[in-house]
Amino acid sequence: MASHVVGYPRMGPKRELKFALESFWDGKSSAEDLQKVAADLRSSIWKQMAEAGIKYIPSNTFAYYDQVLDTTAMLGAVPPRYGWNGGEIGFDVYFSMARGNASVPAMEMTKWFDTNYHYIVPELGPDVKFSYASHKAVNEYKEAKAVGVYVNQLGVDTVPVLIGPVSYLLLSKPAKGVEKTFSLLSLLGKILPIYKEVVCELKAAGASWIQFDEPTLVMDLDSHKLQAFTEAYSELESSLSGLNVVIETYFADVPAEAYKTLTSLKCVTGFGFDLVRGTKTLDLIKAEFPKGKYLFAGVVDGRNIWANDLTASLSILGALEGIVGKDKLVVSTSCSLLHTAVDLVNEPKLDKEIKSWLAFAAQKVVEVNVLAKALAGQKDEAFFSANAAAQASRRSSPRVTNEAVQKAAAALKGSDHRRATNVSARLDAQQKKLNLPILPTTTIGSFPQTIELRRVRREYKANKISEEEYVKAIKEEISKVVKLQEELDIDVLVHGEPERNDMVEYFGEQLSGFAFTANGWVQSYGSRCVKPPIIYGDVSRPKPMTVFWSSTAQSMTSRPMKGMLTGPVTILNWSFVRNDQPRFETCYQIALAIKDEVEDLEKAGINVIQIDEAALREGLPLRKSEHAFYLDWAVHSFRITNCGVKDTTQIHTHMCYSNFNDIIHSIIDMDADVITIENSRSDEKLLSVFREGVKYGAGIGPGVYDIHSPRIPSTEEIADRINKMLAVLESNILWVNPDCGLKTRKYAEVKPALQNMVAAAKLLRTQLACAK
Secondary structure: OOEEOOOOOOOOOOOHHHHHHHHHHOOOOOHHHHHHHHHHHHHHHHHHHHHHOOOEOEEOOOOOOOHHHHHHHHOOOOOHHHOOOOOOOOHHHHHHHHHOOOOOOOOOEEEOOOOOOEEEOOEEOOOOOOOOOOOHHHHHHHHHHHHOOOOOOOOOOOEEEEEOHHHHHHOOEEOOOOOOOOOHHHHHHHHHHHHHHHHHHHHHHOOOEEEEEOHHHHOOOOHHHHHHHHHHHHHHHHHHOOOEEEEEOOOOOOOHHHHHHHHOOOOOOEEEEEOOOOHHHHHHHHHOOOOOOEEEEEEEOOOOOEOOOHHHHHHHHHHHHHHHOHHHEEEEEOOOHHHOOOOHHHOOOOOHHHHHOEOOHHHHHHHHHHHHHHHOOOOOHHHHHHHHHHHHHHHHOOOOOOHHHHHHHHHHHHOOOOOOOOHHHHHHHHHHHHOOOOOOEEOOOEOOOOHHHHHHHHHHHOOOOOHHHHHHHHHHHHHHHHHHHHHHOOOEEOOEOOOOOOOOHHHHOOOEEEEOOOOOOEEEEOOEEEOOOEEEEEEEOOOOOOHHHHHHHHOOOOOOEEEEEEOHHHHHHOOEEOOOOOHHHHHHHHHHHHHHHHHHHHHOOOOEEEEEOOOOHHHOOOOHHHHHHHHHHHHHHHHHHHOOOOOOOEEEEEEOOOOOHHHHHHHHHOOOOEEEEOOHHHOOHHHHHHHOOOOOOOEEEEOOOOOOOOOOOOHHHHHHHHHHHHOOOOOOOEOEOOOOOOOOOOHHHHHHHHHHHHHHHHHHHHHHHHHO
């Protein structure tokens, strides 16, 4: 009986790590206080898995910010701008790389594959001097062994987890000043000696297994990249001698060539596959699996919150047992449980029926072990019976299906839902109505959410203040935000979203077919967590959701006020989505609900409506062959939301933290009037697509400063950014805005940053006028 978990959420059941980090960053607590919270979390996770009966328990999946950044620290690959002079990397350098500091910007952050987790992108080049600079992997292995003192065991003998050397390089980028064509894989020979040192230390500390995560094996890799895996693990072979090695892959099928490469690696004892999103990998295993090797079968979904269909999983495991042998089959999660909520125990108010359909990380650990025991002939009949009853209840529940919604979504298939007039004619009509200056300024939507504001929302939710008191407080906040923007002389205003907890949850709470958790938090990046809604049934909009607040804000100013909505693809990609129908069907249902809201906003006199599609890119399948189908329905869903508005109504959309260059034509096909897009933190990577000759006729606002860092950019720095944009974009389509919403920042940072942004736009307007 063997069970394994790829990785576990690190924030804690009540976001203990988030609060400890933010307290430390604010100077309210010490490094020792932070380390104590972290150690307690790690210890409780190891104990929990040991008590649940998990055999292969991971260590080194904890991170203070990000696991890729941890690997950068381990390799001593610190960009020179952080002034690191060698030695063990401490919090100062580590958090400067993650968040920037007063004098230098942070490293780039981007999506981790197709999840909503973000990693810190390593910046590498031929001159990087790698050195073993963080002993975290070894320290945590030793720490887990000591945990045994408290659980009356000899210690928890964990499986240390490292991001594999090839995936680390493939997930990196050439540093500033390094040729874009530089081969990152050419650095393999320089980083492998450090991996060898880590492996040797782990062996000396008593480790018997080691896990290398090589998730890039699920991507479309050419033969040169696949060869790098063979070279890397051949080079590591002698160091790994005497250790059991598992290579984990996740998030998709492993392509046939990659499977062949992976299963040919001699030094590897076991292979981990995602058998939830990678069902085609099952066929490869059935056709050929290396004799005497372990199969870590990822049958418990690490990406969603639905209870496992134990009977179906047991059937798959039974078939695999016949191929690999009883003693070589390990029941596992499909990927790290980092991407799911922590523990259903913390949801006392969740509807009982819906709760019976769910499993969070703690419950998934139990599911893994229950399956492993069943496979070993110790089936828990009561557990299986309760699971089968919950599966049946979900299939037959009347709350899941709404026939009117199903019909409306089915009827969409006959049209592509484009606006009748082309974008340049629409922009002319909008300019006549809005009368905006050249290089108009705006923000992305949210303004800082103060402690007082959060208190008001919390008290209203707990019925401690009346609706009247709540509305009064929110109106006062909106008025304050409107006045501030007018004082700063911003051209197109926002109401600041003080009534919103989260850009997806806020809408989900007002749509049918959604359920909500109290503590279902999932890490997005650093200390930032999101609480994805659960889409369990057909989606519709019972009544208007934002019209009251947008109309109220518009009545406070003569300047255009943006109506702020979250788009259907983002609501889908940032929710836990039902797995009993195709994702695109759920997306079309959400699109129809948002379409109703857009049309009601227009009727209420809102002339600029922003429909955020921050997560459009992250839903892109990992394989090129599947891109076209996804982009077709995702872009179509966006167009459905606004196909019925007048030419004079300006539709904006916003996208953040993604690589857009490969989907720029789909972005153009969305047919928005204005798109604002993350740009500053990724070295203006976005602008390169326009340098390469892509013609973009709609309005565009590449972000001029990074809101994820507390650093305040100067007017000159922002003006320099705008000038770079003007080199590739026409001045009559360019907008000036931050990278993203300002919700997580403080007013002390926001005011001077926006002041400098507006000053830079005015400076450039003057220069453009003089040039004419």
